[in-house]
Amino acid sequence: MIYVCVPAHNEARTAGLVLWKVRQVFTAFPREYQLLVLDDASTDETPDVLASYAKVLPMTIVTHRERRGYAHSLEALLRLALQRTDRPKRDCAITLHADFAHSPESMEDMVKHLESGADLVVAEQLESRGHASRALRLARRWTPRLLGVAGLRDSVSGYLALRLIVLRQALRRDVVPFLQTEGWCANAELVARLAPHARRLDTVPAAARYDLVQRPSRVKPWRQLLAAWHARPVIRAARMATALLLIAIGLHAQSDTTRRDSTPRDSGSAARMTASASVPVAVPFRVGERLVYGAKYGLFNVGTATMEVAGLDTVRGAEVMHFVFSIEGGALWYHLNQRLESWVGRDDFQSHRYRNQTDERGKSWERMFDIYPDSGFYREAGRDTTFPTVANPLDDAAFLYWIRTVPLELGKRYEYRRYFRPERNPVIIEVLKRERVSVAGRKWNAIVIRPRIPNGGGIFAEKADARMWLSDQSPRTMLALQSKFSFGQVTLKLKEYSDPPPEHP
DSSP states (O other): OOOEEEEESSSTTHHHHHHHHHHHHHTTOOOOOEEEEESSOOOSSSSHHHHHHHTSSSEEEEEEOOOOHHOOOOHHHHHHHHHHOOOOOTEEEEEOOOTSSSOTTHHHHHHHHOOOOOOSSEEEEEEEOOOHHHHHHHHHHHHHHTTTTTSSSSOOOOOOEEEEEHHHHTTTOOOOOSSSSOOHHHHHEEEEEEEGGOOEEEEEEEEETTTTOEEEEEEEOHHHHHHHHHHHHHHHHHHHHHHHHHHHHHTTTTOOSSOOOOOOOOOTTTHGGGGGGGOOOOOOOOOTTTEEEEEEEEEEEEEEEEEEEEEEETTTTEEEEEEEEEEEEETTEEEEEEEEEEEEETTTTOEEEEEEEEETTEEEEEEEEEEEETTTTEEEOOOOOEEEOOOOBOOOHHHHGGGGOOOTTTTTTEOOOOOOGGOOOOOEEEEEEEEEEEEEEEEEEEEEEEEEEOOOGGGGGGOOOEEEESSSSOOOEEEEEEEEEETTTEEEEEEEEEOOTTOOO
């Protein structure tokens, strides 16, 4: 199903023609569609026009008795489309203006891009037809530069098609209102909030049809430029908040942050993976080692991450080392506090217990796994079922320490099947080069590796093209971690470290 979302206010002259043009498009390009139209307290004949077309078109009309603005209307229509769908991965929504500024013919091209695998398609209006004032043209040219979104030249088009699963993911934080800006700025904000959740963002060319608009533009060019200048922090914060969330998701590798769990696809996986598992080694890290990282999205600080060897402990009679990885930060309305803990056998470097505690915007959850390396299974707290694990299992936090102990040769490629949930393997490490880097107030000799998990997501996904810098001395300190997302590049960079003396117990 394609939901065509049309916000309207005093568009009696063109609204009916736009709706009929949509019908013609989907008659020539047969697809199942519904029109969702919101009348934002129109004072002309718009309600009568919409009512007459509702009799002959697959159309739903929503009416505001008091005017609430373009952004509120657009958000209401998108939420309605998401409420209507029962197949958000397949169904999509298209946002369309009722004044003919958007040419409905472009919808066919946009839908084809979605059907070929894109999750978000933006019709970039880099050209125009008809007459518009010089001030309006200048404002239209410069506003996208003030409100830039990675991968787009025209972030304020307002003419886009999106798979509804992308909208559902963007709305998971239940922010009300979802769109905090107005006018052209709201268009850029919408794209900025959706793009990080899209696996692929495509663009199609379109022209602004000033020759078909039947009324003077309501846009005040200089006021719009001023609004865009003031909207920059809101849109930047939206990108940074998403960046922080994706850092957290990626850094605990493939661990779910919801209450759902994935059952291993093959109960015999553990036995077959034994042959490729690495030989266990003793834990070489000393209690008290502490590494502090600054998290950056471009030039902006979005949080702090810490890796720490917290102490010695005992789990089911086995002596273990307690590792802690935590990340904390936020931007404006978004805040994340996450703590990953790992208990690893001191003599064999195998995970015995793993805990994930997360507090995201006031919502908290915890997951605890007990891992039994000798028996070949793991169990999650609160669930009676046990699942098979691999030989010499490692959890998310343990992997960040274990990779520092592995012999790595320049130009070599390594494949490991040690993640405690078999279906998430393998983990692949490529040793790319040696490099000199400056972090934490000094220069280091480093080796650069590319970690990736073909079967996973997050910062180690195949498309993320992650890079990790490790000091070229034992034990290898993680100096920096870099990963790419659809909205830009995210970097963790070492800024403080403390290493206790060898005589420390």
